[in-house]
Amino acid sequence: MRVQFASRNDLEAYLRTMFPDAEGGLSPLRGGNAAANRVLEAFDAGKYAATRNFLNGTVSRLSAYLRHGVLTLAGVRRHLLHKHRNLDRFLKFVQELAWRDYWQRVYAAEPDSIWHSAESLKTGRPESHYAAQLPADIQNANTGLACMDAFVTELKTTGYLHNHARMWFAAYVVHFCRIRWQAGAAFFLSHLLDGDPASNNLSWQWVASTFSSKPYIFNKENLEHYSSGTLCANCPSRKQCPFDATYEDLSERLFPHV
Amino acid sequence: MSKAVYWMQDDCLRPGPGLPSVYVFDTEKLLKEKWSLKRIGFIYECLLELDVEIRKGNPVEQVALFAQSHGASRIITLETPDPRLQSQQKELARGFTLQVELPEPFVELKGRIDLKRFSRYWQRAQGPAMRP
Ligand SMILES: Cc1cc2nc3c(=O)[nH]c(=O)nc-3n(C[C@H](O)[C@H](O)[C@H](O)COP(=O)(O)OP(=O)(O)OC[C@H]3O[C@@H](n4cnc5c(N)ncnc54)[C@H](O)[C@@H]3O)c2cc1C
Numbered sequence: 582m583r584v585q586f587a588s589r590n591d592l593e594a595y596l597r598t599m600f601p602d603a604e605g606g607l608s609p610l611r612g613g614n615a616a617a618n619r620v621l622e623a624f625d626a627g628k629y630a631a632t633r634n635f636l637n638g639t640v641s642r643l644s645a646y647l648r649h650g651v652l653t654l655a656g657v658r659r660h661l662l663h664k665h666r667n668l669d670r671f672l673k674f675v676q677e678l679a680w681r682d683y684w685q686r687v688y689a690a691e692p693d694s695i696w697h698s699a700e701s702l703k704t705g706r707p708e709s710h711y712a713a714q715l716p717a718d719i720q721n722a723n724t725g726l727a728c729m730d731a732f733v734t735e736l737k738t739t740g741y742l743h744n745h746a747r748m749w750f751a752a753y754v755v756h757f758c759r760i761r762w763q764a765g766a767a768f769f770l771s772h773l774l775d776g777d778p779a780s781n782n783l784s785w786q787w788v789a790s791t792f793s794s795k796p797y798i799f800n801k802e803n804l805e806h807y808s809s810g811t812l813c814a815n816c817p818s819r820k821q822c823p824f825d826a827t828y829e830d831l832s833e834r835l836f837p838h839v
Numbered sequence: 840m841s842k843a844v845y846w847m848q849d850d851c852l853r854p855g856p857g858l859p860s861v862y863v864f865d866t867e868k869l870l871k872e873k874w875s876l877k878r879i880g881f882i883y884e885c886l887l888e889l890d891v892e893i894r895k896g897n898p899v900e901q902v903a904l905f906a907q908s909h910g911a912s913r914i915i916t917l918e919t920p921d922p923r924l925q926s927q928q929k930e931l932a933r934g935f936t937l938q939v940e941l942p943e944p945f946v947e948l949k950g951r952i953d954l955k956r957f958s959r960y961w962q963r964a965q966g967p968a969m970r971p
Contacts, residue, residue, distance in 0.1 A: 582893040593880065599895065600879055602870055608877035612884030614853065650851035651885055654945035658968070667971050675968050676961065682945040683960045689920035690954060740877045771873040774881045779920065 608740040608774060610645065617646035626661060630673035636743050636808045641674070644775035645741070647681060654678050681780055688779035695778045696763055698791035705838030708761065715764040719754065726823075727816035728804055729753055740774035745807050751788040752798050756835050757823055762789040798835065801825040841936070843913035844906045846898075848924055851917045851942065852885040858915065861905040862886055864895035868923060899930045906935060917942050 582599065586592040593607045610616075624641045632638030646652045657678060661671055668675055688695055702708060718724050722733040732746045742750070747769070754765040762785040769785075770776040786792035801824040805813045813819060826834070845860040852862075869879065886893050894901045906914055913936045916928065931937055946967040953959040 582895060584887055584893065586887075592883065593876070596876055596880055596883060600864075600866075600869065600874075600876060603874055603876040603879055605875045605877055607880040610881070612852075612881040612886075613888045614885070615888065616884075645881060649849060649882060649885060650853055650942070653853075653943055655943045658945070662971055668969050672969065676965075678945065679961060679964050679968055680957065682964070683954070683957050685920060686952065686960070687954050692920050692922040692925065695922075737875070740875070740881065767872070772875050772878070774878060776878065 604771075605737060608738070610642075610739060610741060610774060612645070612649075612651070614651055617643070617651045620646065621652065621657065621660060626665075626671050626674055629671070633673070633677075634745055634807050636745060636811075640743065642741065645773075648775040648777045648780075654682055684777075684779040684783045687783060695782050698762075698789075699783075699786055700791050702796075703790040703794065703839070704756070704796050705836050706759075711755070711759050711761040713761055713764060715754065715760060715768050716758070719758070720768060725818050726753075727818070728808065728812040731812055736769070736772045740772055742773070747784065748788060748797060749799050749804055751785050752796075755785070755789045756796055756798055762786055762791070796836065798828070798831055799824065800828060800831055841913050842909060842911040843915050843938070844902075844909050844911045846902050846914055846916040846931075847886075847889070847891055848916060848919055848921075849882060850919060850921070852882065852889065854889060855891075856915060859905075859909050859911075860889070860891040861902060862891050862893050863898040863901040864893075865898050865923070866895050867897070898924075899927050902927075902931060903934060912936055913938060915940060 583595055586595065589607065596603070620642055624643070625639055626641075628639035629641070633640050643652060643657065647654060647657070658675065661674075662668060665671070698708065719729070719733065722730040722737075724730055729750060732742055732750045735746075736742050751762070751765055754760050755762050766782045766785040769781050770778070773781065783792055788797045790796040801813065801822050804824060813822070816822070824831075832839070843858050845855040845858040847855055847860050847862045864879065883893070892905065894905070902914060906912075914931055915938045918939050918941050919925065928937055928939060946964045948963055948967070952963055
């Protein structure tokens with residue numbers, strides 16, 4: 582295939598003709614080692630532990646480069662060590678790198694099981710109560726929930742989502758809409774630049790409770806806090822927000838048989 | 840030693856062992872998994888910085904053609920957990936000598952590791968992961 586392009590637009594037009602079935606255009610996030618090193622240099626690891634759960638907090642954004650081996654986990658660890666001499670201040674970040682290593686090991690141990698639930702659901706419902714398909718309104722950012730619609734729009738245009746947004750979205754799909762985790766996982770894989778069967782499918786299972794001891798859910802207070810209020814402020818559904826309840830009430834509503 | 844080529848797979852888009860190298864977009868997989876253009880574009884941009892021939896189609900056929908065009912009987916590639924890639928590796932191993940190398944591990948852990956939950960893995964991994 583071609584390797585010379587006058588511009589990024591030129592590359593995009595070429596790829597459209599070579600892969601006519603692929604949806605959308607290029608991401609603003611660029612591939613390549615030069616881009617990866619810029620992202621790595623810009624990452625302020627010292628701020629990570631305290632702010633990482635906020636949508637506007639400091640996270641590395643290295644995932645797509647790690648997924649595709651442009652950078653390696655060992656290399657990123659070495660870079661931090663070289664820059665800061667020891668890793669004591671970066672325990673949380675190293676632990677998150679380890680999550681990737683962990684999921685890869687789980688995948689490697691049983692590659693053919695990656696689309697199967699590892700354990701049974703702890704939601705008090707059988708899998709047959711969950712829909713097989715992701716509805717069009719969710720896929721088209723048309724639910725009327727400002728948060729979920731924003732996440733889908735960002736996912737589809739950039740191919741990246743903050744970890745907390747991934748967790749909220751997955752919990753919304755699996756527990757609030759009662760859809761099989763596989764449908765959400767497949768949707769993510771077609772868009773995430775870091776899309777990886779191990780990290781993705783096993784994280785969906787962690788939310789769903791087939792790879793954890795209880796389902797992960799969130800409420801409005803939690804989402805509003807970690808998104809700094811930006812999503813809820815102008816939400817068309819704010820008067821009937823399905824997440825506006827205590828955790829006890831939500832658990833009772835979503836999992837009455839547990 | 841017989842001539843060798845390097846098959847670069849999508850979890851190791853970095854400089855390889857300095858042999859003639861090929862990457863193949865697995866068109867059937869991309870279609871089946873509905874890969875969006877931005878995912879393909881990201882990989883493509885990574886490849887453009889590397890000394891690698893880019894092809895698309897059936898990876899087994901394309902890698903074999905590439906190896907033949909270089910008169911190579913050995914194919915070097917990296918170990919992967921991906922079952923689709925594993926079965927493609929197996930198929931290529933019928934006609935070529937396939938050398939599957941291990942990528943550098945994040946942490947070296949000896950013996951059996953309990954993978955039931957992250958916490959159990961982390962008990963073993965934390966020491967080596969945090970060590971200077
Ligand atoms: C439903 C769901 C789906 C996900 N799908 C993917 C996926 O397809 N690919 C993927 O790489 N990650 C996935 N994750 C994990 C995590 O959300 C992303 O790795 C992270 O948000 C990437 O952003 P970052 O590089 O800024 O991460 P940082 O927080 O800066 O972390 C640094 C690196 O550590 C690794 N990492 C961090 N958190 C996790 C985690 N929980 N699990 C595995 N690795 C982690 C990633 O390689 C990441 O680049 C998913 C999480 C959820 C909840």
